Structure formats: C-alpha cells, structure tokens
Amino acid sequence: MASSVDLRRCQVLGLAGTAFLALGGETAGALPVRELLAPSSAGAALGLVGVYFGVVLLIAAWAMLGRLLRGPEPPSPRALLLVLAVWAAPLLLAPPLFSRDVYSYLAQGAMVDARIDVYTHGPSRLGGPLADEVAPVWQHTAAPYGPVFLAAASALSGLTRGELPAGLVGMRLLALAGLGLMVAALPRLARHSGADPAAALWLGALNPLVLLHLVAGAHNDAMMLGLLGVGLVAALGRRPVLGAVLVTLAALVKAPALLGLAAIVVLQMRGGRHPARAALTTAAASAATTVAVTTVAGTGYGWIAALNTPVSPHNWALTSLLGRATGALLERLGSDLAPLAVPVWHAVGLAITAVALLMIWLRLRPRPVYALGLSLAAVAAFGPAIRPWYALWGLFLIAAAAPDTSVRHRVAAVTCVLALAVLPSGGPADLGQLLLAVSGGVLAVVVLWQARQAAQAPVLGRTA
Incomplete structure (x- = not known):
C-alpha cells in the first residue's frame, strides 16, 4: 500500500481545496x-x-494521488473511497456551485407535484419563489428529463413542501445516491474489462469534475450514470433483463444513457445468444419499463420532444460555435442563408456522431463497456449542446475500461481543463471575473510551488 504519509498529504491537500x-x-x-x-x-x-x-488545490491533490497509483505500493480501492469521502465532505452543505440547474430541478418537481405539464411549460408557469431561482434562459423552456427523475423531484417537492434549503439538501442526497451507485459499479466494470479497479475509481469517482458538478452542483447526471453503471454490472453478471431495465431507468433520467442498451445486446451475444433474440429481449424489457414507469409517474412522453431544451442560443458546443461563426460570416457577406448556419452545423454534428458510433462499435464490439464510454463521449463532443459535466458521460465508463494508461492520461488532461471552465455562480464571465479567477489559480500554484520548495529544502541540506 502507498505510504500513509503520502496518502495523508493527498487527503489534506484535497480537503483544503x-x-x-x-x-x-x-x-x-x-x-x-x-x-x-x-x-x-x-x-x-x-x-x-x-x-x-x-x-487548483483539488486538481493538484488528484494528480498527486494518480502518481501514487503508479507507484510501487498503490493505495487500495478502500483507501481511495476514504479519500473521496474526505474530499467531498466540505461540499455537502455548501451552496450549489457552477450551475443553477438544481433550482430548475426543484421547480420542475414542484410543477409535477402541482400537475403542471413540464413538457409544455417552463418554470415561469409555476411562479413563486422557486421559479424565481431558475436562470432566466430556462424560465420558459420545457424539461428535457425523463419520468424517473421527475418522479423523484416531485416526491422531494412533496417531502420538503417547497422549502428551498431542504430541497437543495434533498437534491444533493439524490446526487450522492447516484454517486454511490457509480462507486459500486466502477471496480466491477474494471475487473471485467481487465483494468485496475483503483485506477478506475481515481479517474471515474475521485475526478474533480465529479466533485465539482455531481456533488457540489448536484446534477442529475449522477443518477443517470449510477443506474447505467449498475445496469451494465447486472448484464455482465448474466442478468441481461435486469440490466436492460436498469439502463432504461437511467435513460428515463437523461436520454443519452439509452446507448447503454447496445452494450446489453452485445454482452448477450458474447454469452452465446443469437443477435436477434438478444435485441428482442432487450427491446421488450426496455419498452415494458418505459411504459410502466411513465404510467406510474403520470408525466407522459413529452420529454422526447423536449430533448432539444439544453440547446441554449449561446451554448459553447463545437457545432454551435461553428454555426454562429458561419452565420456571422454569411451575414457580413449579405447572404440570406445566415439563419440556416446553426441548424446545418447541428445536423453535421449529428451525422459525425452517427458515423463515430458506427466505427466505434465495429472496432470495439469485443469491449462493449469501453465502446459505450467512447460513444457517450462522442455524443457529448459533437452534440448541439455541451456542459463540462457532460464529459462525465463517457469518462465514467472510459475510466472503468480504458485499455492503457495513456488513455487515462489524456482523459485526465481534459478533466483539468474542464474543471476550470465555469464560474462558481454558473453565469457568464466578464473580464474582471476572469482576472479574479486566474488570480486565484495562480495564487494556488505559487503556494504549491513554495510548499514543494520548503519540503525539498531539508533533503537538499542533508545532501550538501
């Protein structure tokens, strides 16, 4: 096992962060x-x-922990879970960070509780204190979430009676439950994929994006990923019907998890089941689950039409950026085609995604967990909307099934960049805020450098 002193340093540094x-x-x-x-x-x-x-302190602690994993005595998965608990503890009672989405969740839960159609109306229809907390861009937009999440949000609304502090705590507890499922699934998925369970936990659970956006931000992506993970574990344990049910429940939180059904089919085929029978069994289990859950929740199927809700006018997805740039150029040239630029680029992105998915599954069908991770990463990268926490869709499964260390290193580098991409208020940044953010990061780098120099000084003195 890693030196207890080194592991404690990681714990303390991450806790400070x-x-x-x-x-x-x-x-x-x-x-x-x-x-x-x-x-x-x-x-x-x-x-x-x-x-x-x-x-920056948290990123540094995470990087140090990664180096310990590559050392001669790496920490055990149990030790890593203790580190995760220590790092997450200060965030449990912190205010929401990096996004105001949790307020939308609470408002949508209250709308379902009040029998307002969340797939037709935005939170402004609810009115009152909860609706006032929702970001202006989402005030008049339909909910893109499925009946599983909306049922949970509605139940929470009933329990908390619309009280904001209790609702925020409740949403964070739901996210923590999802994180718990992720943590339970990661080592099992890693063992099946021939990967190191400790490395999978480091990249997939102790990742700064998990702490910043699933714990501090209380995003419902934690529920989606947790259900997706345990669904895959069930399928790997030769329980494909249960796996299909759990993956469908994940998709009824957020739709991207629906791709997990492809992995369920492939896993059955690897077990010797005929492709047609595997597909039929999976489709039947998924359809039955969808109908049953939607009937119980009473929310209907409007979420299918509302899936474009996350595509806000100024989101920074690659295809949206290219669309706006192309539109601006066409406007400057006096072309009437400028309004078509963004929709065309979105269509191009969807086409690229479809081709990428086809290539991934043709090449990596023997590694369905890894193929699913790359597929979800492609959906996030080339889709019409992107948020930093969307990167966790693919990262979670790539962490469990990455074939070599170099893949993890590249994913870790992307993580470090995305961890710095959003203001804690969740709003747009002006120049002054950017300078303050950079100042905080630079100050942390200086402190870390000074601490390293101080730690090396006694060693240099003894060798002089």
Missing part, C-alpha cells in the same frame, strides 16, 4: 436570488478567488 471551494461558494456560488452579491462586490470577488484557489 474543497474547503476553499465551499467557503468561496458562500459568496460567489450559485446562491439563492435573495443572497446574490454584485459581482463587483468585495465579498463576491474574494469568494471567486477562493473558489479557483480551491479548484
């Missing part, structure tokens, strides 16, 4: 409207510096 995140979030996070500070205020500025100081 998440503690700064939680403290900074008290003034710079995605706070309730009545608690929001002006971005130019001293409190908000100090909080923003503190958050980015904490993010």
Whole structure:
C-alpha cells in the first residue's frame, strides 16, 4: 500500500481545496436570488478567488494521488473511497456551485407535484419563489428529463413542501445516491474489462469534475450514470433483463444513457445468444419499463420532444460555435442563408456522431463497456449542446475500461481543463471575473510551488 504519509498529504491537500471551494461558494456560488452579491462586490470577488484557489488545490491533490497509483505500493480501492469521502465532505452543505440547474430541478418537481405539464411549460408557469431561482434562459423552456427523475423531484417537492434549503439538501442526497451507485459499479466494470479497479475509481469517482458538478452542483447526471453503471454490472453478471431495465431507468433520467442498451445486446451475444433474440429481449424489457414507469409517474412522453431544451442560443458546443461563426460570416457577406448556419452545423454534428458510433462499435464490439464510454463521449463532443459535466458521460465508463494508461492520461488532461471552465455562480464571465479567477489559480500554484520548495529544502541540506 502507498505510504500513509503520502496518502495523508493527498487527503489534506484535497480537503483544503474543497474547503476553499465551499467557503468561496458562500459568496460567489450559485446562491439563492435573495443572497446574490454584485459581482463587483468585495465579498463576491474574494469568494471567486477562493473558489479557483480551491479548484487548483483539488486538481493538484488528484494528480498527486494518480502518481501514487503508479507507484510501487498503490493505495487500495478502500483507501481511495476514504479519500473521496474526505474530499467531498466540505461540499455537502455548501451552496450549489457552477450551475443553477438544481433550482430548475426543484421547480420542475414542484410543477409535477402541482400537475403542471413540464413538457409544455417552463418554470415561469409555476411562479413563486422557486421559479424565481431558475436562470432566466430556462424560465420558459420545457424539461428535457425523463419520468424517473421527475418522479423523484416531485416526491422531494412533496417531502420538503417547497422549502428551498431542504430541497437543495434533498437534491444533493439524490446526487450522492447516484454517486454511490457509480462507486459500486466502477471496480466491477474494471475487473471485467481487465483494468485496475483503483485506477478506475481515481479517474471515474475521485475526478474533480465529479466533485465539482455531481456533488457540489448536484446534477442529475449522477443518477443517470449510477443506474447505467449498475445496469451494465447486472448484464455482465448474466442478468441481461435486469440490466436492460436498469439502463432504461437511467435513460428515463437523461436520454443519452439509452446507448447503454447496445452494450446489453452485445454482452448477450458474447454469452452465446443469437443477435436477434438478444435485441428482442432487450427491446421488450426496455419498452415494458418505459411504459410502466411513465404510467406510474403520470408525466407522459413529452420529454422526447423536449430533448432539444439544453440547446441554449449561446451554448459553447463545437457545432454551435461553428454555426454562429458561419452565420456571422454569411451575414457580413449579405447572404440570406445566415439563419440556416446553426441548424446545418447541428445536423453535421449529428451525422459525425452517427458515423463515430458506427466505427466505434465495429472496432470495439469485443469491449462493449469501453465502446459505450467512447460513444457517450462522442455524443457529448459533437452534440448541439455541451456542459463540462457532460464529459462525465463517457469518462465514467472510459475510466472503468480504458485499455492503457495513456488513455487515462489524456482523459485526465481534459478533466483539468474542464474543471476550470465555469464560474462558481454558473453565469457568464466578464473580464474582471476572469482576472479574479486566474488570480486565484495562480495564487494556488505559487503556494504549491513554495510548499514543494520548503519540503525539498531539508533533503537538499542533508545532501550538501
């Protein structure tokens, strides 16, 4: 096992990082409207510096932990789970960070509880304090989530009676339950794929994006990924029907998990089942689950038509950026085709995604978990909408099934970039906020460098 001193250093450094995140979030996070500070205020500025100081400390601790895993005595999966608990602890009671989506979840749950059609109306139809907390861009948009999540959100609304603090805690508990399922699934998926369970936990559960967006942000992607993971574990255990049911439940949280049914079919084929029978069994289990859950939830099938909701006008997905740039160029040239630029690029992105999925499954069918991870990564990368936490769709399964260390290194590098991509308030950044964020990160780098120099000084003195 890794040196207890080195492991403790990782724990303490990561704990310091998440503690700064939680403290900074008290003034710079995605706070309730009545608690929001002006971005130019001293409190908000100090909080923003503190958050980015904490993010860089957390990234450094995670990188140090990764080096321990490659050492002669790597930490055990159990030791890594303790590290995860320590790092996550300060975030449990912190305000929402990096997104205001959790307020949308609460408003949508209250709408279902009030029998308002969330697939026709936005939170503005609900009105009242909860709706006021939703970001303006989502006030009039339909919910893109399936009946599993909406049923959970509705139940939470009933339990908390619309009280915001209790609702926020409840949503974070739902996210933690999803994270628990992810943690349970990762080692099992890794063993099946011939990967190191500890390395899978490091990349897939202790990842800064998990802590920042699934724990601190309380995103429902945790529920989706948790159900998807345990569904794949069930299928690997020769329980394909249960696997199909669980994967369908994941897709009824967020639709991308539906791709997991392809892995269920492939796993049955590897077990000797005829392809047609495997596909029919999986489709029947999925259809029955969808009908049963939708009937019980009473929300209908409107989520299918609402899947384009995350495509906000100014999102920074690759195809959206190219579409806006092309549209601006066409406008400058006086072309009437400018309004078509974004839809055309979105269509191109979907076509690229389809080709990528076909190539992935043709080449990697013997490795269905890894193929599914790459497929979900392609959906996130080339789809019409992107958020940093969407990267976790593919990352979770790539962590479990990556064939070599170089793949993990590349994914880890992407993680470090995305961890710095969003302000803790979840809003757009102006120049002043960018400078404050950079200042916090640079300050953390300086502190880490000084700490390293101080640690090396006694060694250099003894060898002089």
